[in-house]
Amino acid sequence: MTHTETPRSSGGDVRLRGISKTYGSFTAVHPLDLTVPAGSFFALLGASGCGKTTTLRMIAGLEEPTTGTVELSGRDVTVLPPYKRQVNTVFQNYALFPHLDIYENVAFGLRRRGIKSVKKQVEEMLDLVQLGPMARRRPQQLSGGQQQRVAVARALINHPEVLLLDEPLGALDLKLRRQMQLELKRIQTEVGITFVHVTHDQEEAMTMADTVAVMNGGRVEQLGAPAELYENPATTFVANFLGTSNLIQAEVVEAGGEELLLRAGDAKLRLPARRCSAPARSGDKVLAGVRPEKVSLAHADAAGTLAEGRNRLPGRIKDASFIGVSTQYVVDVPGLGELAVYEQNIERDGRLVPGAEIVLHWNPAHTFALDADQDIDAGADLDEEAA
Amino acid sequence: MDHHEQPAPLVPPAPLSAVELTAMRRSLTDGRLAVTRRSLLRAGGALAAVAGGAAALSACGIAPAGRTDAALTVDHSAAEKRIHFSSWTQYMDVSDDGKHHPTLDAFRRRTGITVDYTEDINDNDEFFGKVQAQLANGQDTGRDLIVLTDWMCARMISLGWIQPLDRSQLPHASANLAAQYRNPSWDPGRKHSYVWQGIPAIIAYNKRATGGRTVDSVGQLLEDPQLAGRVGFLSEMRDTIGLTLLDMGKRPEDATADDFDAALARLQKAVDRKQIRRFTGNDYTSDLEKGDLAACVAWAGDVVQLQSDNPAIGYAVPKAGYMTSTDNLMVPGKARHKENAERLIDYFYEPAVAARLAAFINYACPVDGVRGELAKIDKELAENPLILPDQEMIARSHSFRALTPQENRAFNQKFSDLTGA
Amino acid sequence: MTTTETPAPPERPDTADSLEIRTTPVRKRLIPYWLLLPGILWLIVFFAAPLVYQASTSLQTGSLEEGFKVTWHVATYWDALAEYWPQFVRSVAYAAVATVLCLALGYPLAYLIAFKAGRWRNVVMILVIAPFFTSFLIRTLAWKTILADGGPVVGALNHLHVLDVTSALGITEGHRVLATPLAVVCGLTYNFLPFMVLPLYTSLERIDPRLHEAAGDLYARPATTFRRVTFPLSMPGVVAGTLLTFIPAAGDYINAELLGSTDQKMIGNVIQSQFLRVLDYPTAAALSFILMAAILAMVTLYIRKSGTEDLV
DSSP states (O other), X not given: OOOSOOOOOOOOOEEEEEEEEXXXXXXXXXXXXXXXXXXXXXXEEOOTTSXXXXXXXXXXXXXXXXXXXXXXXXXXXXXXXXGGSSEEEEBTTBOOOTXXXXXXXXXXXXXXXXXXXXXXXXXXXXXXXXXXXXXXXXXXXXXXXXXXXXXXXXXXXXXXXXXXXXXXXXXXXHHHHHHHHHHHHHHHHHHOOEEEEXXXXXXHHHHHOSEEEEXXXXXXXXXXXXXXXXXXXXXXXXXXXXXXXXXXXXXXXXXXXXXXXEEETTEEEEEEGGGBOSOOOTTOEEEEEEOGXXXXXXXXXXGGGSOXXXXXXXXXXXXXXXXXXXXXXXXXXXXXXXXXXXXXXXXXXXXXXXXXXXXXXXXXXXXXXXXXXXXXXXXXXXXXXXX | OOOOSSOOOOOOSOOOOHHHHHHHHHHHHOXXXXXXXXXXXXXXXXXXXXXXXXXHHHHTEEOOOOOOOGGGOOOOTTTOOEEEEEOOTTOSOOOTTSSOOHHHHHHHHHHOOEEEEEOOOOOHHHHHHHHHHHHHXXXXXXXXXXEEEHHHHHHHHHTTOBOOOXXXXXXXXXXXXXXXXXXXXXXXXXXXXXXXEEEEEEEEEEXXXXXXXXXXXXHHHHHOGGGTTOEEEESOHHHHHHHHHHHTTOOGGGOOHHHHHHHHHHHHHHHHTTOEEEEESTTHHHHHHHTSSSEEEEEHHHHHHHHHHOTTEEEEOOTTOEEEEEEEEEOBTTOSOXXXXXXXXXXXXXXXXXXXXXXXXXXXXXBTTOHHHHHHHOHHHHHOTTTSOOHHHHHHEEOOOOOOHHHHHHHHXXXXXXXXX | OOOTTOOOOOOOTTSHHXXXXXHHHHHHHHHHHHHHHHHHHHHIIIIXXXXXXXXXXXXXXXXXXTEEEEOOOTHHHHHHHHHHHHHHHHHHHHHHHHHHHHHHHHHHHHHIIIIIOGGGHHHHHHHHHGGGGSOHHHHHHHHHHHTOTTSHHHHXXXXXXXXXXXXXXXXXXXXXXXXSHHHHHHHHHHXXXXXXXXXXXXXXXXXXHHHHHHHHHTTOOHHHHIIIIIHHHTHHHHHHHHHHHHHHHHHOOHHHHHHOOGGGOOHHHHHHHHHHTSOOHXXXXXXXXXXXXXXXXXXXXXXXHHTOXXXX
16 A cells, blocks of 8 residues: 555446346346446435345445456456455444444554554544544444444545445434435545445435436346436336326327327327337327426316416316425326326415316426336335335 | 173273262262262351351351250150151162152051151261251251261261160161171260161272282282272272271271371372372262273272173272271151151161162161071072171171261361372 | 523422422332342342351361351461462462363354354254253263273374373373363363353354454455454453353362362362361361452453453
């Protein structure tokens, strides 16, 4: 190791090729190709048991892949034990050494690599995570948030090519979690190390990560920037797991052009053809989707005043809950079931109360369509369960 | 038995034989091997027992062992047809199902007296500690009949804690007690005690371990270089010192302190030369059986049982004489059923009953006229001089003289030093 | 913060409220003591009282026949120590060696059970405890068979000339193991091994396996992980195990009695013989006290040294 004042190491990239893990007859991770670009903040998002932690552990070397290879910065490390990989992990519940004080916990990795004078680096690192005065305390004397920061410091001080974070915020309360999200993001930006972050919290993933891979049942369902995933979910799982989606059974009436025309119940819906992830020919079944916040409500009496060219569905308000910034409505659409609508509380129409006949309408450009051969409810409740 | 030249491989680590188990069970509990968990407890317990409760604690001292006025004891024998009999384990005949004592059952049928037989004596010293406080305070121990080894009997009789026996109640006993036991120095005329069993201490050896040679004198045990490191002596002081004295031409019946020291010095020399491997309690039986001990001082009762299992075991009665100690029946002070106890003592001196007992426990029978009865049960046993000693055997038998408390303490201290503790 | 809403409550000692505040805690505070009472009584009756009695016995003189009286004869202690110091030294030495052997054997065993045994854990655990199902004495006697002069163990050791070396070192005698220091130490080691394994296992088993992963993740090789993480974290078990082994081993007399010879007698044998044979209760009591004090001193020093107070 060099003692020179090297600039903060920039991260390395991670390449997983055909990597899989099976335990007996159970497949935790199906063969998977994944590339995490150097210096990025990458999130593996999914419900518990989806294989995200196993994937992380295979990168760390804590699990041996059943098939496939792991490359770090272009070097195949598949057979290397953890202690030979330039990778460090922030463990779930931190796994701090209870018999060592904070200082020694942070210095652990440096000492193992034979670095004698660790004082300066440890102090710097403790300052970075704002724990300087705590150096001589034992981990169990610290709060959860402080322990979390020690865990980060203990890993970061080694300037790994990749920092792996396994549900690092899971044990913290909501407020602290928010704070730490920003903190971690700040640190990542500052040190430039590649972060691979495992979480079940879609909000956390979207807030922090540049790229999110949504995992389900041992597979990556979709990978992309958070907004991309949100706006263009490729599967019902992604559509439901990331935020809320209204999914409607529909049939393709007209295809071939820039736009698709669908029939849902008695209504006609249009959407841009490129936003349909399923092959769509006339007569095919698809699931049409729209996010609740894209939908507007108009009282049935005002239906005539709506602009042309918007998708419309008639319905009746079943339930309305006021939550401050918005009002969330549940609307019963005959033949299609219940749809959710989030209305900004800007100009509230006093007639929009439960029982009122209304018309739902939205810009066709906000409509997406998915293959109908999927479980329409996939991923719908997992977020809450896991959280 | 094969006649190979080379000694057969000495006992492989096999499961313990019945004899060993028996011996062991006894050794776990026998006073002759004062190594028991209980004796450890006793080490603590004795203090508490001796204390006689918190009162003595504050008094901070141990009261002298006082005399009990045994004459004041009221006998309830006529009204209460029972007797509490405390003895050692493996010291009574047992029915095949292990639940009954046939001789005691027969006694009940004949006399109507129920015997509560308890095997609660594990160690002379331990038992002494247990009853000491009660007897010293003139209280009933709840026992009508106890069995203790002669030196402990001597101590308890001299302390006045034992009721004298009524000779008129003991026709068989007074008639049939073997002559060699009739007049011990510690209980002249057997006023307080009758022999339960005789315990001859002789020499036993393992022919495979000695290469077929016999070992027949204490001198050989102490000096034969071929036995070096494979000789055992008993941790029972009177047996070991007594046999050594006899080998030196001294009589244990009237040995002086100088004689004692001389015998001790002779033994010490053998210890220093590593001739003697260990001083043992009953656990010598397994050592002898395996051949770890080639020869040792042994108790005759064990030898009879060992021989029946292992033909390689031989024994010798030293020409210079051997020691016979005894376990004796006594009625402790304040016992409620002295007369019943006397009837039971007398019952065991009926030759037929004595023969049954002897056939079962294999110790030296102290009752005359048993041979015919024993032959009816087992001819071979009846001819065994270790069970029914012949005249020559009797002539060579010796016993240790009664020691004063001071001597007892001093001799034991020296003997303990000899054995390393 | 506004202060208008919360005027300081006036002192009202006569209200039921304040009465309750005062009385309930008192009653509550007493509850733990009531719960402790049986334990305290037990300690008084079976520990403190015998201890006091033993102390008094050690300061008495007399004989069984004349009785013993407290004469503050402190010299008993010096005499006992002067007479029996070799047995004291021997006891400590044997117990120390046996403890070290127990640790050397017990640690890998406990480690395997805690981390490697998997579903066999309970089976192995039962095997470790199994000897306890028979009596101490029988277990010790079994070693007489294992180490018998003509047995395979001694045969093999002789064949390999191991006993020539050990005899030269004075821990065996000629071509045998029984009735030598080695046999006694073997017996002690065997008999007290479970006392070492159980606390070790308990403290190893409590170690979060992720700490091992974390150490590996932080560049510690397996050996380093053991030295820097596993072993330090198992220190409470090591300390408890060594104490539970050393203390009873130092006071043991059965192994020396059955597996040793005259030159292997330990202080327990002396105490036993003073109590039972010689009937010199003061000397026996004094020896017990010296043993107790010596062990207490060593244990205190050891715990201080090992610095595990805050981990225990």
